[in-house]
Amino acid sequence: MSVRTEGKDAGSGGDTLGRDAKTPVLQVEHLVKHFPVRKGVFGRRVGEVHAVSDVSFEVFKGQTLGLVGESGCGKSTTGRTVMRLLEPTSGVVRLQGQEITAATNPRDLARDMAFVFQDPFASLNPRLTAAKNVTEPLRIQGAGDAAQRRARALELFAHVGLREDQLDRLPSEFSGGQRQRIGIARALALSPKVVILDEPVSALDVSVQAQVLNLLKRLQAETDVAFLFISHDLSVVRHLCDRVAVMYLGKIVEIGDRAQVYDRPLHPYTQALLSAVPVPVPGARRNRIVLQGDLPSPVNPPKGCRFRTRCPKAQAICAEKEPELASRTGAQLVACHFADDDRSMV
């Protein structure tokens, strides 16, 4: 079964203006992913890790949705489940309106959606030359002969700022930043509609990180590809993303346009998160909201609101009723009973 719509570039009716925010290329609805917790010699199932619990979002054509949160919030699992590297427990993922199911041929899926991994030292096949790594997607699709694939590799290399004489080198001969360029080139090899990027710049030094971020911006402007950008770095997300979803313990607690979320965060967790990031301005003492305690176990997430155990605003109702992700005072969606009480930091 193919998830491809007719004509690769006719997705939005030949819209040449590009940024058509009305076209969700990727829709994720009520996505759930649980991992069994096994114990003992016989692998008895003693519980479940609620890694992703009822997550819904859309990614629009030519735009970037940032998925942010701290470690263990389920952002990476979400990305991998959307890409079908993990089988979802339940929920629906639609790519260009077509539902992806267990019956979907992974090869068809790979034509429209690609993945960029975090570790530039581990995500390339060390035995293949850069050119062959970049054109693996074409080989798997059976597209083109060797000469055509090489031509495409050259094209992609130019696209991501690598030189022709580097085509036949092995990954080990490249620096981290260059390897990440190769990883990005590989993701773009089939001109996909959506690219999921899982912490693509986290392993890079800042000077190189900026190069890759600029590259991603340029590539998006040129190809109108949609990005799902998974990151723990709030500054990077602010720089790159059009919309932002904040995750906590397997759930999206706030989602909205970048300006809304960063300038007027409504969820207490978003507020705390933003206030915790050190800013490179000496003496910029801000009203820091210091969260108490640690992340609760995702095996037994708190009843009601999952954030309530660390929330400075928690009330009795938070333990009883789980807040819905809904529009409250601002334009963004927030999952908090007291989101109206705007105490955003300045």
Added chain:
Amino acid sequence: MTASPATSAAVAPRVATRRVRYSARQKFLRSTSGLIGTLVFLVLVVIAIAAPLIAPDSPLKRAGDALQQPNAHHWFGTDELGRDLFSRVIYGTRLSLETAVGAAALSCVVGLPVGIVTGYLGGWVDAVIMRVTDFVLAVPEILFALVVVATLGSGVFKLTLAIGIGATPAFIRLARASTLSLRDTEYVLAARSMGAAKRDIMFRTVMPNILPPIFVQIVVTASVAILVAAALSFVGLGTPPPAPSWGGMLQTSRSYLYQQVWYAILPGVALAITVGALDAIGRGLQQALGTETATKASGAMG
């Protein structure tokens, strides 16, 4: 203010160390043990192939009086049937290497794919195959070969088969363990994200990347095969006479130790050199592959 400006930082321009990165092949060739082992082994291969040209006499036919001491015609003397000892040892190289290569090839060709498949797929297939290999591994190689030869009968081919089967579980385990360690690496995940079929991932992505330890295992297996073959011949279960096997020669020589000391020494030395060379190669490989596993692939692009 405690900032202490370093004044001596402007040092004489030092020669920048040239950036060099050695490929595994270069490293292997730079390791003395690997190099010597390879050279010796190559000489042995030449001897095995060119045995008819090198050996002065036939290994099977009588060439003079029995149990002669070394002389101009027979450099190391003759055996109890008057055959030229030197010629027999030369031809014995052929037998030994045939068994070694045969057994190593068989166990690798069977063990490698089975190990990769069980490692990658997991589940009940994995469980069953691993129990079987555990069982075979629990039996010492020599005992296993002994049982097989005792049931099937002796002969070079059967001997090779027996040793090869006995060595297969080690390959399965190694390939499986290596595959397991790669299964969740990002580049295998990347191959999955590109929609690659399982077979494609197993044999195009995983296999080339687990070859380094497999190479070492091949060399080790060859070395063990030679020893096991010699041992079986020594107890009379290996290559049947009159084939010139080193183990068989060692066995017979025991009766004539006092008349013809070279009878025992010559095959013993040949055995030691061969096994020593293989071990040296194994060590060299391990050194070279331990640190840098990526060998430079040939630049030729299809």
Added chain:
Amino acid sequence: MVAVAPVLDISDLTVEFDTPEGTVRAVDHVSYSVDAGETLAVVGETGCGKSVTVLAALGLLGAGRIVSGAVTFGGADLLDMPAKKRRRLLGHDLTMVFQNPMTALNPVMTVGRQVAETLLVHEPKMSRGTARDRAIELLAMVGVPQPDVRYNQYPHEFSGGMCQRVVIAMAIANKPRLIVADEPTTAVDVTIQAQLLDLLRVAREETGAAVVMITHDLGVVAEVAERVAVMYAGRVVEMAPVEQIFRSPRHPYTVGLLSCLPRLDRDVSELIPIPGAPPDLRDVARGCPFEPRCEMSAARSACQNTRPPLMPADPNSVSACHFVDEVESWARARRGNVEEAA
């Protein structure tokens, strides 16, 4: 300016490693010092030698070799000191907080006992009971909840952030004169990082210790440091008070680092990256190590052929750039160009 001897004074330190590919100079004539009650941040990218410098200075280097230089701690020569005497200083007067707290703690000993042991090693006359009480006090001080219960737990029962608190408790247990924190918050999440940075600040105020904070994060630098040393390719390229580093950097590398940071507090139209990648230390340029990536240099021969020494750039700062006077105007023009283009 009061003539108080610095707590730690590293001068002209050079460290080399022998590798199969040749000798690597990981630290190249590095000098810095830190006073009591002061925090010096040493900032730089991967492989710039920021950690190696301090490890070598404290005699904690495994493989490398100190080629030259002197290190004094409270006036005493650390490098010439007998190993036994130096070990007695470590963990007492001079403590470290590493990136990974899990590896800094002994997994088979209760957390509380590890803190108590730290106290007992340096004050053998202290009674067990006193050590225990004092350890619980310390755990409470670093914000471990229910310290008397947690005292009897093992490291694996603690989260990463909680473990780092314990490590900090051990670091301040004996009122050290110097705390070296090597990327102490890199392995933890941002909300935990905020807690730990606050804690480190309190710890410094409580003990009056000097702090060397090694980090790659300029946000952390701005938050905790009084002075900053910027390292590149094994050398200090600029050292200045923190406000000055951020307001008017005097080295092209510092300028580059600041302008390629995405910002949380405001929109940046475009990041200006530094071209290229940090050099392989086996192959550092002959002249200025930064020259191959320096847009200000424009391949001038001084930059290509002569190592610029670290020289005073103004009364408060030092910079290793031949053309330090041009940095400010160049930085302004560079920013202007990009904004115009955007």
